[in-house]
Amino acid sequence: MQYPPRRIIGMLRAGELEKVFASDSLLNCVACYACTAKCPRGIDLTGVLLPLVKEQVLLRLPEMPAELQKALENKLRYGNPMGESPRKRATWVKTAGVPVRIFSEDPRPADVLWFVECYSSYYPRGQQCARSLAKLLHALGIDFAILGNEEKCAGECGRLSWERGLYTTLMEYNMLVLSKYRFKLIVTSCPHAYDAFRYRYTALNFNYALMHFAPFLAQHLERLKPMLKRKANYRVTYHDSCCLGRHSSVYEEPRLLLQAIPGIKLVEMTHNRVNTICCGGGGGGMWLDTYYKAKGYERLSERRVKEAVATGADVLAVACPYEISRFEDAVKVLGYEKKMIVRDIVELLAEAMEV
Amino acid sequence: MAGNVWVLAEQWRGQLSDITYEVLALGKEVSTALGVDLQAVLLGHEIKGLTQSLGKANSVLCIDHAALADPVPEVFAHALASAIRDKNPQAVLIPLTNVSWELGALLAAELEVGYVNACRDVRVGDGKLQVRSVLYGGKMEAIVRPEQSPAILGILPGARPADQGRVETAPRVEEFAVDLPGTFSIHWKRYIEPEAGDIDISKQEVLVSVGRGIQNRDNLALAEDLAGALGGAVCGSRPVIDQGWLPLSRQVGKSGVVVKPKLYVAAGISGAPEHVEGMKNSDLIIAVNSDPQAPIFNVAHYGINADVMDVLPALTEAVHHRKEVKAHAA
C-alpha cells in the first residue's frame, strides 16, 4: 500500500492529497479497523477518513473495476450484491428442516428478529450456515422470525467502500421495514450488518436491541451445552472477524461456544483477537480480488489460511459469511484441501447436536 | 392469386451462409402448406454462380446491381422492397444474422407491413401463418399471426437443419432489374479482419466455454484447467469478451465464431439466442448453470444446476484421475 493511513494524514497536512487520489492504493483498504484500533487519538479512520479518500480515488479511475461496479449496482437494484431476485431471498427457508417464520406472512410480534443478510440467503454455502443457525434457534425454543424477501443488504460494505448514496438508500429502506414489525431484539449472523446497525444506523435513530449470534448463543450456553452430544475429535482455530472482534471487542463468546463442543481442541493463531488479520472481504474487497490479482497483490485470505494451517488445526472456524467463501477459495488455491476445512461456528454447533 | 414464399439467400463476401439452407428448408415447408412456390432471392453483384445449391427452391430471383457489391443494409432493403412490390410474395423469410440484421425491419417500414423478429419456427394453420418468436433472452415465446401481405419474418439460426434445405441443383433463374439511386448516405469502406488469434476455435474438438456466470477473470483458470485436462481450448460468450477476459477470436455466437466441436461445455452461460446460434450443432453439449431456468438447458444434452466454480474443478480432477487410472492399467 503506497499510502497507508499515517502517510495519508501527512499528505493532507502537506496539501498533497491529489497524489493520494491519483494512486489507487486506497482500493487496498478492506476496512479492517486495524488502524482505528491502533490510533492513539481514537480517530475513526475506517469509518470516516478512509471512505472519503477512497471515494475520490474511485471517481478518478478511468474505469471502475467491473466486479465492484456490478456488486454496487446489484445492491441498489436487488438489495444483494449477487444480482439475484429479491423474491428468492427466503428460498433457503424451504429446506431449513425446521420452521422459520417470515414476518410478511405472519406479522405477529416475535422475541427475536433474525437479520440473515445476503450471503447466508443466496450462496449455497451460506445457506448451509443459515440452516444451521435455524436449527440451533429452534432447538433452543427461541421465538424468532426473519424479514425474508423484504430484507435487503444492510449496506455496510457500500458505505465503507465509499458509496454513501447507496448506503443511505439501503439504510432508509431497512429502517422502514424494521418499523413495520414488533420484536425485542435483532440478532444477525453477519458482522458487517451488525457493524452497520450498531455504528452507522444511529444516524437514523436506530435504537433496537442488537446482538451478533455469537454473544446471543453464548447467553443460552447453559441450555445449549447439554444438546451438544457429538464428540469432536478435531482441532479448531478461530478466526476473529474484524467487525465483530476489533471493532466491537467480541472475542470470547465465539470461543466459549466452540469450547462447549465436547472433545474439541481450540488452538490460537499467532495473530488473534485484536491483532487478527482480515480475510480481505470488507470495504469492497469482496469484489476486488480480480483487480488485486492483476496487480500482483497477495490475497489477505491466503495469508491468513497459511497462518491457520501453521497452527496444526483441522478446522478453521469463522463467524462471518464473507470468510467462508474467501477462506475456502484460499484453501483450494493453496492446495490445502486435505489439511483444513472451513466451517462457521453455527455449522460446528449444529453438527455437534446430531448424534 | 396468393403470392409465393420468398427466402432471402444470404450472400456475404461472395458466399452463401449456412443459414440460407436452414431458412430454405423452413420456407419449403411453408410454401408447400400454402400451396404456392418457394422462391429464393439472391442479391449482390456478379452472383449468378451462387445458384448451384439453391435447388430446394422452385426458382431463384437474382437481383444483380453494382451498388449491391457492398454490404450496405439500406441499399439491400431498397432493392428487395422494389422486387416485393413488383412480384407480391405473401411471405418473405429473412435470415437473422449480423449480415442481414436490419433488413426485415427496414423492409417492413418501407412497405408498411408487419415484421416478426426473432422467429424460430413458422407453421401454417387454416391457410394462415403461425409464427413462433423468441422473447426475453429466450425465456418466453410469442405465437403471432401476421395480418398483412407480405409477412416479413426474421428467422433465427437453427430453425431447421441446414442439410434439409441444401439441394445441389440450380433452379430456374429469374432476373430482376432494380433501380437504385446513384448516391447514398452510407459509403462502404472496408472489412477489418479479427486479429489472428493463437488458435482457431472452430477447429477444436473440445471447447470449454465461459459466460457471465464465472463472475470474474480469475475463474477463467478453472475453465483453462478443464480444457487442458480434456485436450481442448477455452472460448466464451460475448460478455466475457467485452470485459476483455478473452480475445475476440474466442467469441462464440452471432458476432463471433460458429463452432461444432465434439464436446462443448457451457459454463455459466445463460443460453441467449445470440450465443446458442454459435454452438447449437455441437455433438455433445454439457451445460453448467446455477439458474435452473437458464435457456441453455433447452439446448444442452446434459445439464448441471450447480455452481460453476464447484463443478469445473471437480470435473477436472475426475478427468485427471481417470487418465491416470487408464495410464496405469495400460
Add this chain to the structure above:
Amino acid sequence: MKIIVLLKMVPDVVEELELAADGKALNTEFLRMIANELDVHALEEALLLKEKYSGSVTVVALDAPEVDDALYTALAKGADQVLKIQDGEGTLATRAGAHRLAQILSSVPGLLPADLILTGAQAIDDLDGLTAPLIAHLLHLPQLGIVTKVSVNGAAGVAAVLREFPGGVRGEYEVKLPAVLGIQAAEKPPRYVPVAKVRAAMKSQTIQSIPAPTAADGGVGLLQVDKMAKPEVSQHAQMLQGSPDEIADQLCEILAARGLV
C-alpha cells in the same frame, strides 16, 4: 455536436417471468422493468462522444414503470436533458414505440435536427421491429446497426462507423450526418454513477414530460399475438444430480463412453 439517445424499459429477467391470465402477455404484478442494456450502451457512447467532441446529449424515453429512475440516472451520468413521453405503449410494441418517438422527435421544437440519434441495436422485447431502422426510415435518415465504434468528422459532416459481422469481422463505413445508429457495444463499459449523484439529480433536476402525440399510428398493430408461453422445447437436457464430485464422476462416464476421456 447534438446527440439524441432513445431509451426504453424492458422486462427485468432477473425476476421469474410469469404470464398474465389471458396468456398473451406478461403478468405485471411482480414484473420489474430495467433500461434496455444496449440503450445504456448507446447512452454511454453518446456521453463518450460528447466528451470527445463537446456538445449535448438528450435522452428520450416512453413512459413505463421505473423509467424515471433510468432518466435521473442518465442525468447523473451527464446527459443534458431528458424527456419522457406520456402514455407509452405496453412492452411488446417496438414498432408503435418507434412511431411515437418519430412523431415526438419531429414535433417537439428544438429536438431535431440532431447530428446523431443513438439507440441499442436490439432489445429483448423486440417482437415486431427494431427501433433504429424504424426511426431512421420514419425520419428519412441513414442508419446502421450492430455498431461498436463511432468517430465524427464534424467539418465534413460524416461519421466513421464500425459495424459487426460474423466471425469477429468488422466493417467500416462512412455515414453522412445526421444519422441513426444501433449501438451493440459502447467503446467503454457503461460508467458507474454514484447513487448520491442520482439522488441529487432527483432533487435538483427535472424530467421534461411530453404529452403523447395525437396523430394516428400509421401502419402499426399488424401483429396478432395469439399466445405467449415458456419456450416449447423439443428437448431438455438430462439433468445430472448429486454433489460436484458425484456429478464429475457421472460426466466422466459419459465422456469416456464417447472416447472423449
